[in-house]
Amino acid sequence: MSALRWATALVVAGAVVAGGVWMLRDGPSAAPAASSTARSTARTGLAQVTKGTLSARTLQNGTLGYAGDYPIVNQAAGTVTELPAVGQVVKAGKVLYRVDGKSVVLLHGAVPVYRSLSWGAEGADVQQLNAALVRLGHATEDELDPGSDYFGRATYNALRDLQDKAGLEESGSLALGQAVFVPAKAIRVLKVNAVSGARTAAGTVVLQVSSTARQVTVELNAGQQSQVAAGDKVVITLPNGTTVPGVVAEVGKVATTSDTGATIEVKIRPTSPKRTGSLDKAPVQVAIVTGTAENVLSVPVNALLALAGGGYAVEVVDDGGGHRLVAVTTGLFDDSEGRVEVTGDGVAEGQRIVVPAS
Numbered sequence: 440m441s442a443l444r445w446a447t448a449l450v451v452a453g454a455v456v457a458g459g460v461w462m463l464r465d466g467p468s469a470a471p472a473a474s475s476t477a478r479s480t481a482r483t484g485l486a487q488v489t490k491g492t493l494s495a496r497t498l499q500n501g502t503l504g505y506a507g508d509y510p511i512v513n514q515a516a517g518t519v520t521e522l523p524a525v526g527q528v529v530k531a532g533k534v535l536y537r538v539d540g541k542s543v544v545l546l547h548g549a550v551p552v553y554r555s556l557s558w559g560a561e562g563a564d565v566q567q568l569n570a571a572l573v574r575l576g577h578a579t580e581d582e583l584d585p586g587s588d589y590f591g592r593a594t595y596n597a598l599r600d601l602q603d604k605a606g607l608e609e610s611g612s613l614a615l616g617q618a619v620f621v622p623a624k625a626i627r628v629l630k631v632n633a634v635s636g637a638r639t640a641a642g643t644v645v646l647q648v649s650s651t652a653r654q655v656t657v658e659l660n661a662g663q664q665s666q667v668a669a670g671d672k673v674v675i676t677l678p679n680g681t682t683v684p685g686v687v688a689e690v691g692k693v694a695t696t697s698d699t700g701a702t703i704e705v706k707i708r709p710t711s712p713k714r715t716g717s718l719d720k721a722p723v724q725v726a727i728v729t730g731t732a733e734n735v736l737s738v739p740v741n742a743l744l745a746l747a748g749g750g751y752a753v754e755v756v757d758d759g760g761g762h763r764l765v766a767v768t769t770g771l772f773d774d775s776e777g778r779v780e781v782t783g784d785g786v787a788e789g790q791r792i793v794v795p796a797s
Contacts, residue, residue, distance in 0.1 A: 488789060489737055489789075490788045493772075499659060502656050503715060513643050514552055515639075516640050519536065525629065531575065542606055547567075547574060558595055570585040573597070574624075625650070633646070652708070654709075655723060673685040673687060674726040674775070676723060677723055683714045684711060688708040690703065691703035730771055741777070751767050
């Protein structure tokens with residue numbers, strides 16, 4: 440049960456402490472009542488008022504997998520002679536598949552291939568080729584400016600080096616269909632659409648791939664969009680019960696409507712991706728930190744007592760063993776820790792307070 444629902448339930452049930460109803464003579468803001476000797480057979484325990492940081496969290500179901508979903512559009516017409524396997528990881532600069540025995544190389548970039556590139560060409564696609572060649576070590580930044588959108592001698596020489604290592608003819612020009620660009624430095628094959636030995640045409644989607652970056656996706660109720668923002672810290676609980684920290688990377692702005700209502704997609708990046716293992720499309724639980732209160736007093740949620748006149752109190756046990764009520768105002772609820780921020784005259788760090796026995 441959430442902290443807020445538990446507190447609400449206490450209001451409905453009335454303030455029951457040791458089998459009785461607690462009342463402050465002049466309402467929740469009045470001075471604490473005198474020590475009481477009222478007792479019951481109800482089992483109780485003791486906890487402490489502590490000072491520290493609390494975090495409010497919203498708990499959501501999510502799916503653990505890999506970031507991105509990219510179609511590989513083939514531009515080399517012919518017979519497919521080699522394909523990667525589902526789940527295989529291919530790094531930029533390596534051969535992704537072959538058509539008519541000729542390699543199709545994976546390169547990093549967001550601009551789709553739409554033409555052959557050779558000496559004298561200019562454009563955004565040339566710039567991403569230059570950047571990819573430098574990133575792969577086929578030229579240094581002093582030899583080839585990765586921001587340049589011109590295909591010159593340095594591009595020619597670096598491309599020949601790439602072609603040599605990929606087993607291609609060292610032509611120094613990039614023929615249409617000789618490479619595919621994906622906005623990831625390495626990819627993981629999700630689906631193979633082509634069939635080895637079958638003919639393929641230019642414009643055909645032969646593979647579906649993702650990046651190798653780990654990601655959790657949450658379908659968040661659209662009404663909760665304002666509660667979550669990029670940069671919010673999260674705790675991801677994996678299927679085996681272990682937890683991994685993460686951060687909200689992106690909050691969707693367009694809602695999708697289904698039978699369960701309108702939702703937006705929230706993308707979460709684990710900050711310790713190796714600890715998430717290699718599970719794909721695995722169900723996880725995500726606790727998103729939506730608020731933080733630092734250096735505040737807090738008590739266990741089940742220490743709250745609803746007062747007959749409204750508001751809350753906690754039952755403080757003095758050093759001499761006397762019991763008294765101290766009126767408190769609640770602040771931020773930390774569901775994961777089962778604690779709630781409290782303020783009020785007479786409440787202080789280190790005080791012993793009564794809680795139900797576990």
